[in-house]
Amino acid sequence: MRIKLLFSESFRSLAANVSTTVAATMTVLIGMFLLGLFIALGSWAQDFGETQKEKLLVKVYFCTEDTCAKAATPAQINAVRQQLASSRLVDEVTFVSKAEALDRMRRQTPQLVENLSSNPLPDAFEVKARDGADVKLVSASLRQPTKPPGVEEIKDGDEVSDQVVNVARVLTLAFLVATIVLLVSSALLIANTIRLSIFSRRREIEVMKLVGATNWFVRGPFMLEGLICGVVGSVIAIVMLLLAKEAALPAITNRLSTSSDIQAWPFVYVSAIILVVGITVGAVGSGLTIRRFLNV
Amino acid sequence: MQESDVHTQVAPSDASTGANGVAGNGGDPLFESVEQPIDPSSGTMIVFERVTKIYEPNVSALNDVSFAIDKGEFVFVVGASGSGKSTMIRLLLKELEPTSGRVVVGGRDLTRLKRSRVPLLRRNVGCVFQDFKLLPNRTAGGNIAYALKVQGESKASIRRNVPEVLSLVGLSDKTGSLPEELSGGEQQRVSIARAVVNHPPLLICDEPTGNLDPDTSVGIMQLLYRINRAGTTILMVTHDREMVDKMRKRVIALEDGRLARDERRGGYTSE
Numbered sequence: 001m002r003i004k005l006l007f008s009e010s011f012r013s014l015a016a017n018v019s020t021t022v023a024a025t026m027t028v029l030i031g032m033f034l035l036g037l038f039i040a041l042g043s044w045a046q047d048f049g050e051t052q053k054e055k056l057l058v059k060v061y062f063c064t065e066d067t068c069a070k071a072a073t074p075a076q077i078n079a080v081r082q083q084l085a086s087s088r089l090v091d092e093v094t095f096v097s098k099a100e101a102l103d104r105m106r107r108q109t110p111q112l113v114e115n116l117s118s119n120p121l122p123d124a125f126e127v128k129a130r131d132g133a134d135v136k137l138v139s140a141s142l143r144q145p146t147k148p149p150g151v152e153e154i155k156d157g158d159e160v161s162d163q164v165v166n167v168a169r170v171l172t173l174a175f176l177v178a179t180i181v182l183l184v185s186s187a188l189l190i191a192n193t194i195r196l197s198i199f200s201r202r203r204e205i206e207v208m209k210l211v212g213a214t215n216w217f218v219r220g221p222f223m224l225e226g227l228i229c230g231v232v233g234s235v236i237a238i239v240m241l242l243l244a245k246e247a248a249l250p251a252i253t254n255r256l257s258t259s260s261d262i263q264a265w266p267f268v269y270v271s272a273i274i275l276v277v278g279i280t281v282g283a284v285g286s287g288l289t290i291r292r293f294l295n296v
Numbered sequence: 297m298q299e300s301d302v303h304t305q306v307a308p309s310d311a312s313t314g315a316n317g318v319a320g321n322g323g324d325p326l327f328e329s330v331e332q333p334i335d336p337s338s339g340t341m342i343v344f345e346r347v348t349k350i351y352e353p354n355v356s357a358l359n360d361v362s363f364a365i366d367k368g369e370f371v372f373v374v375g376a377s378g379s380g381k382s383t384m385i386r387l388l389l390k391e392l393e394p395t396s397g398r399v400v401v402g403g404r405d406l407t408r409l410k411r412s413r414v415p416l417l418r419r420n421v422g423c424v425f426q427d428f429k430l431l432p433n434r435t436a437g438g439n440i441a442y443a444l445k446v447q448g449e450s451k452a453s454i455r456r457n458v459p460e461v462l463s464l465v466g467l468s469d470k471t472g473s474l475p476e477e478l479s480g481g482e483q484q485r486v487s488i489a490r491a492v493v494n495h496p497p498l499l500i501c502d503e504p505t506g507n508l509d510p511d512t513s514v515g516i517m518q519l520l521y522r523i524n525r526a527g528t529t530i531l532m533v534t535h536d537r538e539m540v541d542k543m544r545k546r547v548i549a550l551e552d553g554r555l556a557r558d559e560r561r562g563g564y565t566s567e
Contacts, residue, residue: 005445016433207429210389211443211490212419214412 009221013201014228020197021229027193028233028282029240031186032274036241038182039273042175044264049168056165058139059155060084060125064098067122067152076150077123083148084127089138092128122152183277191285194226198286202293215294223287230282237278238271339403341367341498341529342388347397349383349553357383358394359553365531365546367497370524372540373533374564375550381533384550385502388531389421390414402497419447422491422499422528426506428483430475436486437462437471443490461489465519481512485519492523499523501532505539513539537564 014021060080062072077095084093096104101121106113129135139156147154198205208218245267264270342365349358358380365371375381386392387399390406399406402420409417423429430439437458444454462468465485475483484504491499501520505513517539524530534540540547540563547562548555557566 002448013433203429204431207431208442208446209415210418210423210429211446212415212417213446214415217415217446 006220006224010224010228013221014225017197017201020193020200021225024190024193024197024226024229024282025233025236027186027190028230028278029237031182031190031281032234032237032278033240034182035179035186035277036237036270036274037244038175038179039270040241040245040264040267042172042179043270045168045171045175047264049165049172052164052168056129056135058127058129058135058142060127060142060151061153061155062123063150063152064120064122066120068150072123072150072152076148080125080142080148080151084125084142087138087141089130089134089141090127091130094126094128096124096126098123187281187285190281191289194282194286195289198222198289198293205290205293209294218294219287219290222290223283226282226284226286227279228282230278230280231275233282234275234278238274241270241274242267339367340364340400341369341402342531343398343400344384345398345400347387347394347399349380349387349392350395356553358387358550360397361550361553361555362397363548363555363558365529367529368524368527370521370530370543370545371532372543372545372547372562373531373550374535374540374547375556378552379550380553381550382502383553385500385533388500389423390417415446419494420496420498422488422494422496424484424488424491424499424501424504426503428475428480428487428507430483430487430490432475435472435474436467436478436482436489439475439486440490440493443493447494449494457493461493462486464492465489479512480508481515484508484512484516488516488519488523492528495528497527497529499528499530501530501534503534503536504532505534505536510538517543540564 061067062077063069064071081093081095084090098119098121101124102113102116102119105121127138129138136156139154142148142151142154205218342363344361344363347358347361348356350356361380361384373381373384383392387394387406388401390409394407401417404417406417431442434442440458440461441454444457449457459468459471462471465488467482467485467489470478470482470486473482475486478486484507488504499520504520505516508516513536520530520532521543544561544563547557547559547564549557549562549566559566
């Protein structure tokens with residue numbers, strides 16, 4: 001079918017069925033707004049958990065040419081690993097290379113990494129204590145009697161109880177489950193709205209088939225309509241989320257005075273997810289629903 | 297062709313039944329009963345070959361029905377409700393598959409026709425229904441244009457064909473009217489115009505006058521008659537006894553799914 005005809009047919013039936021068009025768009029709007037909110041909150045909770053977990057770690061930074069006279073040798077690094085691994089207090093030792101550290105930083109705070117010409121970050125160990133309360137003991141044992149050779153700095157973790165981390169983990173999981181539930185239920189809700197609108201037009205579909213319209217000739221405009229509803233609904237949802245972010249978020253975070261290094265996913269990602277989901281549900285929803293009415 | 301062609305024909309029989317509302321022609325019959333002038337040698341349009349249709353679980357709608365209709369014929373199908381008339385039409389449009397037997401339309405065996413080809417079949421078979429089946433949010437012209445758009449006709453062709461067919465059915469001034477603004481008879485004319493706009497060789501009418509008053513029905517029948525004279529085969533299911541008796545065309549009567557009667561120039565009931 002020619003594109004122009006497809007669009008003109010879609011727009012005329014959108015205009016002719018204003019109430020169902022509005023209903024479908026509103027459904028998409030509400031579903032996508034909630035989805036965006038949950039993704040934002042969920043990713044914030046996840047980041048909060050990560051940050052707390054981070055605080056439980058003892059970090060051992062090795063020398064680089066910049067910080068000490070010369071970089072730590074592999075032998076020195078191995079010696080520290082062995083010392084840590086033999087300790088009863090230590091649960092897990094993770095090696096974070098210079099490159100990995102830079103990668104991480106690029107993900108978390110891209111604006112800081114932008115202008116770097118070389119990688120100034122050191123190799124490091126992240127040491128997880130067997131018990132959150134023992135963090136100080138782990139770092140102390142490493143410092144005594146003196147810092148091992150090749151180590152530039154040992155950073156203590158804060159004494160945060162494991163419970164905070166657990167709470168954050170549960171919170172993340174709860175948001176993940178809620179997001180999935182929301183995704184499924186809003187898909188069903190949108191599909192149902194589309195079903196109603198198609199059901200109210202089944203006579204029209206019957207007539208189209210009787211004058212010899214192919215399935216795709218009937219289906220095309222319906223799918224494009226669903227897609228348009230999806231786009232419009234998602235875009236409005238994104239605008240509303242943006243407003244909420246700009247207006248409401250500063251007020252809340254000022255009061256909480258939490259550190260600003262806890263970040264939800266970037267708004268662009270959330271917007272992209274919303275848009276893709278909204279469009280898919282709109283177009284595929286109508287395409288699938290109409291199948292039942294095509295067998296005239 | 298002028299409408300007066302039909303009026304002025306003089307036929308011997310049935311003058312007594314009268315035709316109210318036909319302007320100035322008193323007791324004239326509406327339709328000539330001479331055989332039509334178009335060449336009848338061009339073969340068959342519809343063949344039903346021992347067609348049986350059984351709905352689940354075992355309600356039999358058509359039972360071993362066989363007949364053939366030639367190109368250019370005008371055929372009435374009569375019978376009580378539930379005698380299988382609707383099933384026959386749905387078989388002709390391949391909305392249903394026969395349980396056994398063959399349905400051939402225009403030389404094509406429908407039982408072997410692929411589903412993807414069904415839209416092509418429907419474009420070659422015009423349909424007129426008792427309830428008009430017009431798209432409610434399109435104008436008279438828009439409804440007709442839609443049938444052409446579906447086939448990928450060009451804008452130019454649509455602009456040319458729609459006024460032409462509207463004038464054929466006598467509704468040139470109603471192009472921009474929505475179905476709800478038209479009378480029943482006018483809606484049926486639009487629906488007929490839509491059915492014939494792409495010149496299908498076969499026109500199937502399912503009680504086209506069922507919802508119309510007698511005077512309006514006469515107008516519709518004249519229109520169908522003219523279309524038939526122009527060469528289109530017409531199969532018309534009807535309950536309109538008066539009309540069938542007056543027209544003296546071929547009559548196929550169904551009774552409980554069986555072919556009860558097939559008369560060349562029959563009446564609504566057998567004499």
